[in-house]
Amino acid sequence: MFIDLNTQYVETGQIHVPRIIDADRVVNLRCISEHCLSQWRCKPNAKGEIPSPGSTVMRHLNHPGYFPNNRQWLVDILDFIADPKIIAVVQEVLGDEVLFRTISLFMNPLTPGSDGNWHRDCQFFFDDFDKEKAAILKEGDNLAATRKSSGIQLQVALIPSNHSQFVPGSHRRWDTEDELYIRRSNGLKYATSNLMPGKTVTHQEPGDAAAFHHNGIHRGNYRPELYRRTLMLTYTGMAAERPKDEFSDQPWCAEPGYLDGVKPETKAFFERFIGEYRGFWEKRKGEPKGLVPVF
Numbered sequence: 076m077f078i079d080l081n082t083q084y085v086e087t088g089q090i091h092v093p094r095i096i097d098a099d100r101v102v103n104l105r106c107i108s109e110h111c112l113s114q115w116r117c118k119p120n121a122k123g124e125i126p127s128p129g130s131t132v133m134r135h136l137n138h139p140g141y142f143p144n145n146r147q148w149l150v151d152i153l154d155f156i157a158d159p160k161i162i163a164v165v166q167e168v169l170g171d172e173v174l175f176r177t178i179s180l181f182m183n184p185l186t187p188g189s190d191g192n193w194h195r196d197c198q199f200f201f202d203d204f205d206k207e208k209a210a211i212l213k214e215g216d217n218l219a220a221t222r223k224s225s226g227i228q229l230q231v232a233l234i235p236s237n238h239s240q241f242v243p244g245s246h247r248r249w250d251t252e253d254e255l256y257i258r259r260s261n262g263l264k265y266a267t268s269n270l271m272p273g274k275t276v277t278h279q280e281p282g283d284a285a286a287f288h289h290n291g292i293h294r295g296n297y298r299p300e301l302y303r304r305t306l307m308l309t310y311t312g313m314a315a316e317r318p319k320d321e322f323s324d325q326p327w328c329a330e331p332g333y334l335d336g337v338k339p340e341t342k343a344f345f346e347r348f349i350g351e352y353r354g355f356w357e358k359r360k361g362e363p364k365g366l367v368p369v370f
């Protein structure tokens with residue numbers, strides 16, 4: 076039962092939806108994820124780079140290059156991205172029509188990792204605290220007034236997960252003194268501290284969806300012994316700005332036959348994505364793609 080997810084997201088900055096997909100689908104998506112991940116780990120990208128064994132996220136599992144002999148698995152991924160139950164949840168949370176952006180897989184690193192730095196995603200765009208604070212408060216006030224979010228990163232766990240931590244309510248306000256000390260002081264010396272006040276651990280059973288607001292204080296835990304397989308679906312609200320970057324740079328979606336065999340609602344959903352981005356993809360034609368292997 077989904078009770079007013081929009082209010083939950085606007086007020087606390089997080090949501091949790093148990094069993095958004097059923098057990099059979101979880102098993103299928105695990106097979107597909109392993110299939111993509113094993114290829115991604117060993118194939119160089121257009122820049123000649125092989126991913127580090129310490130990587131904790133891979134992008135674009137919807138690239139057809141992963142599925143030369145298993146087209147049905149690509150169809151399953153596309154039908155998952157456009158699943159009406161998932162889109163209904165996202166639409167309710169965002170308070171807006173939904174546009175696809177990226178599918179990613181979070182996994183444990185294979186080499187020694189860490190508990191992850193506490194951060195707000197926007198902190199990487201600002202060189203001083205005043206500007207960062209102003210941006211957070213502006214976006215927070217706008218969220219409170221319009222109840223519309225620009226986007227969401229919906230994590231769907233394929234195995235049990237306790238990997239994400241979040242400080243509820245922190246997405247619309249500036250840090251307390253203690254939070255700022257942990258998050259930013261002394262060249263990030265304390266950024267992995269376990270002492271963050273008010274932190275909550277998001278527990279997900281396989282098939283559960285969860286999301287937290289990108290401006291809130293959060294982190295992931297990345298250790299080889301903390302086995303992780305979590306898909307992340309990133310969507311944008313139609314009213315929001317269209318980010319044009321390597322996450323939305325997916326020209327393969329416009330290739331003939333890409334949508335063959337998908338459900339009608341999936342086709343309509345991806346046609347909207349293709350329509351919004353086709354011009355951008357054409358402009359970027361020929362530029363090396365860093366996030367996918369050369370197949």
Ligand SMILES: O=C(O)CCC(=O)C(=O)O
Nearest residue numbers: 181196238239294295296
């Ligand atoms: O690993 C996680 O769950 C957190 C990832 C994260 O910080 C992000 O996607 O911005």
Ligand SMILES: [Fe+2]
Nearest residue numbers: 194195196293
């Ligand atoms: Fe983050």
